Amino acid sequence: MSAPAIETRALRKTFGDLRVLDGIDLAVAPGESLVVIGGSGTGKSVLLKCILGLLQPDGGTVRIEGRSRAALAPRDFLDRVGMLFQGGALFDSLPVWQNVAFRHLRDGMARVEARERAIETLGRVGLPPRTADLYPAELSGGMQKRAALARAIAAEPAFLFCDEPTAGLDPILAGVINRLIRDSVDRLGATAITITHDLTTVRTVADRVALLDGGRIRWMGPAAAIDHSGDAHVEQFVAGSDRGPISTLR
Amino acid sequence: MIALLARIGAWTLGGLAGLGRFAAFAGAAVTHLVRPPFYGRELAVALLQIGWLSLPVVGLTALFTGGALALQIYAGGNRFGAEAVVPQIVAIGMVRELGPVLVGLMVAARVTSSIAAELATMRVTEQIDALVTLSTDPMKYLVLPRLLAATLAVPLLVGVGDLIGILGGWIVGTGRLGFVSAAYLRNTLDFLEPLDWASSFAKGAVFGFLAALMGCWFGMTSGRGAMGVGRATKGAVVAAAVAILAANLILTEAFFSA
Ligand SMILES: Nc1ncnc2c1ncn2[C@@H]1O[C@H](COP(=O)(O)OP(=O)(O)OP(=O)(O)O)[C@@H](O)[C@H]1O
Ligand SMILES: [Mg+2]
Numbered sequence: 001m002s003a004p005a006i007e008t009r010a011l012r013k014t015f016g017d018l019r020v021l022d023g024i025d026l027a028v029a030p031g032e033s034l035v036v037i038g039g040s041g042t043g044k045s046v047l048l049k050c051i052l053g054l055l056q057p058d059g060g061t062v063r064i065e066g067r068s069r070a071a072l073a074p075r076d077f078l079d080r081v082g083m084l085f086q087g088g089a090l091f092d093s094l095p096v097w098q099n100v101a102f103r104h105l106r107d108g109m110a111r112v113e114a115r116e117r118a119i120e121t122l123g124r125v126g127l128p129p130r131t132a133d134l135y136p137a138e139l140s141g142g143m144q145k146r147a148a149l150a151r152a153i154a155a156e157p158a159f160l161f162c163d164e165p166t167a168g169l170d171p172i173l174a175g176v177i178n179r180l181i182r183d184s185v186d187r188l189g190a191t192a193i194t195i196t197h198d199l200t201t202v203r204t205v206a207d208r209v210a211l212l213d214g215g216r217i218r219w220m221g222p223a224a225a226i227d228h229s230g231d232a233h234v235e236q237f238v239a240g241s242d243r244g245p246i247s248t249l250r
Numbered sequence: 251m252i253a254l255l256a257r258i259g260a261w262t263l264g265g266l267a268g269l270g271r272f273a274a275f276a277g278a279a280v281t282h283l284v285r286p287p288f289y290g291r292e293l294a295v296a297l298l299q300i301g302w303l304s305l306p307v308v309g310l311t312a313l314f315t316g317g318a319l320a321l322q323i324y325a326g327g328n329r330f331g332a333e334a335v336v337p338q339i340v341a342i343g344m345v346r347e348l349g350p351v352l353v354g355l356m357v358a359a360r361v362t363s364s365i366a367a368e369l370a371t372m373r374v375t376e377q378i379d380a381l382v383t384l385s386t387d388p389m390k391y392l393v394l395p396r397l398l399a400a401t402l403a404v405p406l407l408v409g410v411g412d413l414i415g416i417l418g419g420w421i422v423g424t425g426r427l428g429f430v431s432a433a434y435l436r437n438t439l440d441f442l443e444p445l446d447w448a449s450s451f452a453k454g455a456v457f458g459f460l461a462a463l464m465g466c467w468f469g470m471t472s473g474r475g476a477m478g479v480g481r482a483t484k485g486a487v488v489a490a491a492v493a494i495l496a497a498n499l500i501l502t503e504a505f506f507s508a
Contacts, residue, residue, distance in 0.1 A: 054379045078385035089376040093368075102384050106289075151384075161383075 003066030005030040005191040006051060006159070011060035013046055020046050022215030024060070028208075033185045033192040035202050035223070037237060038212035041250045044195045045086055047212065048161050051193070052083060064159075082157030086164050086195075088148040090136035096122070096147050097132035103155045121150045126176050142168045149177065153184060160184050160192040166201050178204040199238065202226060211237060213246055275467055282387075282394045292395035300361050300396070300462070301403030305410065307360060311352050312344070312411040316418025319343055324427050336427065337437035340419035345446045346506070349412035351498055354457030357404055358490035362465040365396055366486035369469025370479040378470070393466045397459060404458025405451040412450055449505040456501060457494045464490035 004027040011024040020043040028034045036044050049055040051062050053069055062069040064077050072078075090099050098105060100118035105111065119129045125146040136144055149165055162181060166174035178201050184190045185207075194205050202209055206223035211233050219231040226234055236244030319340050327333040369392060372378050381388050416438055423429040468486035472478045 049379070052383060054382060074385040078383065081383055081385070083380070083383035085376050085380060087376055089380040091372075091377055091380070092375075102386075106287075106384075106386060 002030065003063070004028055005032070005065055006193065007063040007066075008047075008051065009061045009063075011047070011050055011062065012058045013043070013050055013055060014058055019215055021050065021057070024212075024215075024217060026210065026217065028191055028193060030065075030191055031185065031189045033182070033194065033205055033207045035194045035196060035206035035209050036212055037196060037202060037209060039237075039246050039248075039250060040197070042212050043215060044212055045163055048083075048163055048193065048195065052081065052161065077159070080158040082152035082155065082160045082190075084145075084149045084152040084162040084165055086167075088136070088144040090144060090148050090151070092136045095133050095135055096127075096139070099136065099147060100132075100150045100154050102151060118150075118154065121154045122147065124153070124180060125150045126173055142170070142173065145169065146173070146177065149180070153180070156188050156190075157184075158188075158190055160190045160194075162192070162194040162196075164195055164197065166196065166198045171200075174198065174200065175204075181205050199226075271471075272467055275470070276463055279389055279393050279397055279463070279466070282390050283398070285390075287390065289391055289395055292391060293399055296395045296399035297403055299364075300357070300399045300458075301407060304357060304360055304403075304407055307356050308353050308407050308411050309414050311356050312349060312415040313418040313421075315348055315352055316340060316344055316415030316420075317422040318418075319348065319415070320419040320422040320427065324423075333427075336419065336423055336429065337434045338441040340423070341416055341438040341442050342446060344415035344419070345412045345442060345450045347498075347502070349415055350408050350450055350453035350457060351494070353404065353408045353411040353454065354461065354494040354498070355491055357400070357407070357458060357461045358464075358487055358494060361400065362461045362486050362490040363483050365462060365465030366469040366472075366483045367479055369466060370472030370482035373470060373472045374474060374476075374478055388470070393470065396466055397462045400458035400462035401455050402458075404461070405454030408450055408454030408457075409447075412447075445505065449501065452505075453498060453501050456497050460493045460497060461490045464493060 006026070006028040008024050008026045011021050013021040024047060026034070036047065038044055046055060050057045051069070053062075064072060067076070069077065090096070091102070094102075097115050097118040100121050101109070101114040104114040104117060115132065119132050122129070122132060127143060127146055127150065131139065131143065131147070136147065139147060145165070145168060149162065152160065152162070160181065165177050165181060169177065181192060181194060182205050185192050192205070194201065196202060196205075203223060209221060209223050209226055210217050211219040211231075213233055218233045219229060221229060226238055229235065232245050236246050242248050320336050323336050323339045324333050327335055369378070372392070378388050378392070381391060420431070420434055420438075423434050424431045464486045468482040468489065472482035
């Protein structure tokens with residue numbers, strides 16, 4: 001069996017005395033789509049940033065295709081990554097199309113072609129061509145999120161990380177986005193980790209689901225199992241109940 | 251007492267560690283000069299921002315200062331019958347000292363602040379993290395172009411400032427103090443030596459580098475939120491101004507003490 005595309009072992013991260021990640025063991029197979037759920041403030045975004053190397057973990061290891069992430073050259077990892085930040089993180093000094101075409105422009109693609117490709121990618125997230133020349137600050141929150149997703153998928157990444165891709169979107173567009181992520185996995189063979197609070201996203205995007213709570217993976221199982229997991233954490237999350245093992249004070 | 255000593259020790263260690271990180275940052279930034287890829291477009295934008303768009307403020311500062319300098323030297327020289335040296339002293343004062351320092355301080359005000367605020371905002375809104383995930387090194391894409399542009403453009407700004415300062419002195423000297431235009435200019439040109447100009451440009455390059463370096467360092471290491479951006483900007487401008495004045499003393503010593 002080949003090495004997992006993404007693997008973490010005993011990953012730990014603390015901020016001051018706040019223990020956010022307390023021994024995370026994850027393995028995502030090549031071409032698999034993992035969805036991470038869990039209460040707000042439980043460390044999902046921190047987990048993604050530790051995997052990407054944007055935050056330095058306090059302990060544990062991150063391996064990409066069997067090799068230590070810290071030792072990888074850009075062409076082995078970051079060149080193949082697409083990341084959608086929870087806050088979008090579009091470059092506000094560049095127009096939308098240059099955000100989307102960032103990698104292409106940097107790698108020397110002709111501007112006319114890069115622009116055409118960017119407009120095509122914007123179309124895939126449901127943004128009309130007229131948005132291409134606007135600046136990020138001129139877009140609505142949901143439009144910014146979609147433009148940021150367009151930037152993440154523009155170069156057909158082998159590793160796709162999405163932090164709450166459908167937050168703030170109407171259900172119709174959320175459906176478009178969910179299918180787009182699923183499509184990246186199915187059609188392009190990407191390995192994906194998606195963070196979400198949206199159960200529709202869980203059901204459409206996930207091969208497997210991991211529930212994060214108290215700094216650990218409390219439950220992990222196939223997407224189809226979340227409705228009859230037999231796990232109190234998952235049941236509470238799916239039911240949206242304030243009673244259960246997941247604290248509402250965090 | 252022990253607690254106080256421990257506190258002082260901790261501050262000292264913290265300060266040294268910070269200084270070490272700063273030195274490592276500066277060193278790393280400079281090594282990117284010789285390691286591709288290079289971002290030419292970013293450099294062009296930075297040159298425009300730092301050099302070209304600073305011209306008005308630099309010109310006005312130098313013009314007023316050159317004029318005031320002429321008045322002061324005339325009034326001061328009058329006390330011992332030496333008012334004829336106005337052209338020479340204005341020239342040497344502008345080129346050796348006031349031109350570089352004033353331009354350096356104006357660049358600290360205009361350029362350092364904007365670099366620090368821009369990079370700090372990018373830090374706070376995760377745009378710098380986003381750059382990393384797009385496998386673009388922020389040191390190369392953000393820091394190096396600004397450092398390089400400032401180091402190249404500020405000497406030219408200083409040259410322009412020197413000339414406009416001399417022009418300010420000439421305007422006041424011929425308009426108010428009764429100097430003859432041709433004689434004023436000849437006295438100025440005959441008096442200045444190549445070393446005066448060399449020191450002016452060298453100071454400009456060092457001050458430009460320091461101004462951009464402080465902006466980049468404080469911006470890249472900014473704390474969170476709007477307060478973090480404000481702190482970074484304030485810290486950068488103060489550090490740049492102090493560093494420029496200190497470097498000025500050292501460079502003046504190096505060029506002219508003999
Ligand atoms: N840079 C940081 N410095 C200090 N604390 C941080 C930092 N980043 C995150 N935290 C803390 O870590 C915890 C987890 O944050 P994280 O952003 O990962 O939550 P999350 O699970 O993504 O929540 P949400 O679903 O609301 O986005 C929070 O308590 C937060 O305060
Ligand atoms: Mg989050």
